Amino acid sequence: MVTTYNEVADELVKEFKNDDPTGDEKNIRRRAYDALNVLTAMDIISKDKKDIQWKGFPSLSGDGKGQRSGFSSGGENEKERLKHEIREKQKEVQQKEGQLEDLTVQFLSLLQLLKRNERTSTETSNPHRIYLPFVLVSTDSDNTIECDISDDKQRAKFNFRRPFELHDDRETLNMMSMFRSDPESLKELLPPHLVSFIKQRRPDVVGDEPQGGAGSAYREMKQERE
Structure with missing residues (x-):
């Protein structure tokens, strides 16, 4: 695909003018030329006098073969690579969210256990x-x-003569619902964004807090420190 600096600048000015008629045309053209110069320096486009031509993005595979991706060659491969990378990142986010959920529930359970032992x-x-x-x-x-x-x-x-099951401390506290806390206590125990997160992931966290539960444990610890 061959075009010129002026054609690219004209198209950009036209688009920006449609959105903002009061826009500075000279400023738009200057920014367009700056961007084209950067693309030229990166060898993504080539310049021959007034004509410019799209060459494509350098390969990100690191194989040193000089392959390019973009509109001219390898565009579909690059698109699939990016889609795959997005899917992998989404999986990582889901795993991190699961870990954050477990740690938050464990934190609430341990606070309540601490208060129980103090009683x-x-x-x-x-x-x-x-x-x-x-x-x-x-x-x-x-x-x-x-x-x-x-x-x-x-x-x-x-x-054992018969089958049995083993449960570690975290699993046992979870089965005992030691993490349960009333809405007001949650606001004291967790930052706002984490309160919204845990309510969405674990609705059972919110409920009537038993006497000496996680919220009261935190409040009493705070009073003692003050």
């Missing part, structure tokens, strides 16, 4: 406290279980 006795050996990390073993009530604990209490060995 129990201050003794470090209090059996009513829940210590982290922990693993919950779930099985039938009539299952036969054998448990051996090492002398240093760092390892435990279980033998």
Whole structure:
């Protein structure tokens, strides 16, 4: 495709004038010439006296073969490459959103667990406290279980006669709905954009907060610091 600087500038002036009749024609032409000079320097267009010709975008593959993409050659390949890149980025965004959701729910659950432990006795050996990390073993009530604990209490060995399930601390707190908080508490616990995000992703987060829940835990911690 061959054209000239003036033809390109005339078309741009015409388009801008339609949108803004009071636009400065000289300024539009100057910017058009500047842009064309940049494209020439990047070897995307070629200039022969007053004529200019589209050459195409340099290949982004890094294979060093000098292939070009654009209207003149390889345009469809470049288009497909960009579509593929967009799809990959969208997948990354979805993964990050899932991670943010998990971390937000975990944050609310841990705040509530913290307050629950504070309501129990201050003794470090209090059996009513829940210590982290922990693993919950779930099985039938009539299952036969054998448990051996090492002398240093760092390892435990279980033998079950029937099937069983293991749940880590995060999964257990989630099953207990420890993350639930009333709308006002959420505003105190999370920034506005994160409140909107978690409400959309996890509507079950919003609800009647149990006594000493995440919101009250945060408020009491804040008062103590002040």
